[in-house]
Amino acid sequence: MSPEIQTVAALVVVALAAGWLVRRAFAPRKNPGCGGECGCPTGKLKR
């Protein structure tokens, strides 16, 4: 593999990784429901 192709491939991998991380961090959770007040931060805690 020539260095140029490697550079392109590496940059694509970096872009994919960065995109995936960002998506993962901000994507809404699949089931946002909570099992009750004690399981998730309550309104009071969030403040």
Add this chain to the structure above:
Amino acid sequence: MALPAHISSGVSAAPSRTPVYALVGNPNCGKSTLFNALTGLKQKVGNYPGVTVEKKIGTAYSQHGQPITVIDLPGAYSLAARSPDEAVTRDVLLGRRADTPQPDRILCIVDATNLERNLYLVHQILDLGRPVILVLNMMDVAAAAGLDVRAGRLERELGIPVIPCEAVNGKGLIELKLAMSRADLPLSRHAWDIPAPIAPAVAELQASLTANDRKPPLIARAEALLLLTDQDSVRVAGSTPLSARTTEILQGWQKRWEGEGTDWAGTLVNSRYDVIGRIAAEAVTRAGHTGPTASDKIDAVATHPIWGWMILGAVMTLLFLSIFTLAEYPMGFIEDGIASLSDWVKKDSGLPDGDLRDLITDGAIAGVGGVIVFLPQILILFFFIGLLESTGYMARAAFIMDRLMSRVGLNGKSFIPLLSSYACAIPGIMATRTIEDQKDRLVTILVAPLMSCSARLPVYLLMIAALVPGDRVPVATKVGVMILMYALGTFGAFGFAWLFKRTLLKGAPPVMIMELPPYRLPGLKDVALHMLERAWIFLRRAGTVILGISIVLWFLAAYPKAPEGATPQQQLAQSFAGRAGHALEPAIAPLGFDWQIGIGLISSFAAREVFVSTMGVVFNAESKDDDTTPLRQALLATKWPDGRPLFTPLVCFTLMIFYVFAMQCVSTVAIVRRETNSWRWPLFQIAYQTGTAWILSFIVYQAGRALGF
């Protein structure tokens, strides 16, 4: 009791014919042992979405080979839930969780040595009107304690199948599986007279819950009883708020009872225990004397005012000795393995020199490898925690430490998570799940990373070496500085816990209501299984999030490219990371750090010990691979542009202080994000820890300079 019409009309399960059993029981009654014995390795371990409660579903096979789904619900003392774990148990049983199949049948496991308290939960579960099988576990222990527990009598009293069992050695499993595959499980005939003053309220609430909240009739009755047991109706309702009409009825009754001075919740609990007391008296006979048990004798020593401390100290010393010595060998293997993998990619994979190859070796392999090195320590830690839990010693450690922990507003249950964090904050933060109170748990999570983890060790060691140059460094100096760093982190953690409990996460004074289960021989199989589950979670993180971050960090150090023929040092200097280091310099110059140290601080985010290898690249870059100029000498030779030495003893010391307090670990950030289900807390943690690190480093450096160091 009426036929459970809701079973067919309620939240219908998938059209699968595999029966779904929920396995329910008190903590410490042998539930996970039974679950492992029933399902073997056919388990799926995950998380209930939105809460950090482990979700375990397994498949058991009947004597005829028919599959049976078993959901292992978290241990609970009551359906009036007080912890996230108990809330999940309640919600699955009440059919509130859409993400979990609603159980058709319930398998209640009770500890035969402790029947009365165990039957309380069973009694609540019988209200659900679903077929229940009662598993009487630990029959051997009961017999040894002189208890004669007659399953036949219990079966007659409760009207459900009762299977005596010894889950640890597999006795009673066949009978249990036969019962589980019965097509015609009877419903309990046990009739419970709700106390007269409360009965009309239950009826009215049940009617309203059926009509206004669209609950199936029997579920509605169970929920009505829960609403009257726990004064906090919001907590009972959980994610399914009550309709206005039901709330109105509930408040009406509460107001009336308050006026009359009726203790409705107490009456309900008492009348359940009255019934249970009668049943237990029928089913259990105590043979003769009840002298101190083996467990009592152990406790007389293990919680002794003097011996208790010594044993606790010995257990902890053993724990740390094994983490730091036993783990050394497998850590060496892993390091060698990573190095040879990297070598193979470089020399023998056929991939020529280029960016992709660098990304694989310097980014992916180095980054993930740097974190996986800690796997042996984490395995040992989880093994020990599992061992302490399954023998029952964990509860004693919490019992002994509670008074000290209460000084900073926490309770004894925070002790083990904080202690674990000396090895690594990740297992420590995962171990906070045993803390019931959400605020106490958050405080513990927030301060856990201040305990000096083993990833800081390489940094401390390098800095100590640079701090006291010369080959004959007095051991006492080294050890003294090291202990100072650990002490700083520990006091910092307790100080901040105290502060947070008083300000940010002010709560009711914590309580310490905890069972002290009898000592038992550890179930090694269960401990090993638990350890492997946790290790798998860690590895999955390393393979996903940490891999991604390592790749991005590689990019930041490799781009933009320096002109052809540049040394690695020049490349790093003008990369994004180098520029970030330069940009950071004004902020860290007051601490005595230059931009090159700044690069190290940034790269520490992958894992703190990466600082050492980054410094290797930054300062040792001119030397070839086989040149073994010690990094220490390279550090000592480094000068500011104006000729002052960079790594003065004061700067080394300040840098160590910075590492004690700063939040620099992406893996920890990710785990806190997961465990608190929000970005708020990890971000706050980064801010307060790094802020403290900066302020303290500033004070130390400036004061040191003023004093002429």
Add this chain to the structure above:
Amino acid sequence: MKLSELAIGATAVVREFPKAGAAFLRLREMGLVAGTRVTLIRTAPLGDPLEIKVRGYHLTLRKSEAEHVLVDPAA
């Protein structure tokens, strides 16, 4: 007398139990109700919390809770 004032090794019967509070509800559900026999087994090395025996098992609670539980010494 208060449960927290019980001598180590002494047995008593619960007379009165606080009505409100999540901690007391949990203690109740753990089997500590009026009429239950409790034995104070020991205190932790630093004097708090207490370890009691109730319905055949061992339970810890802090003095701050125990002093709200009224008991009668058992014969």
